[in-house]
Amino acid sequence: MKGTTMDLSPTGWRKSTRSGGGNACVEVGRIAGGAAVRDTKDRAAGYFTTTGEQWSAFVAAIK
Template identity: 75%
Template sequence: MRQAGRWRTSSYSGNSGNCVEVGRVGGGAAVRDTKDRGAGYFTATGGQWSAFVAAVKGGRYDG
């Protein structure tokens, strides 16, 4: 498994402690929980990540 580089947390996360971090890996993205970084991360291809971001921006996951 390739190591993800340059993790970053969204500026929208605030100080709630319930955050995820995103890093680049290969041609896609890796995501991990900031509260349990040692648990590992999951990866998505560039296309999968783009589709997810578009869905979030489009309100698909709004409660």
């Protein structure tokens, strides 16, 4: 039985317009079914992913 794979290559990286011009913030990119988050200070270090449900819960909690 073969498993399925998902493309987790983030697209459309965005950061808040309120973050200013510095590199002390995070960026959020889209992935299939969720979001990817990375640090602007070291983009090459990678990113972590969340499901759409996890991302929605996070956003609701910080509003």
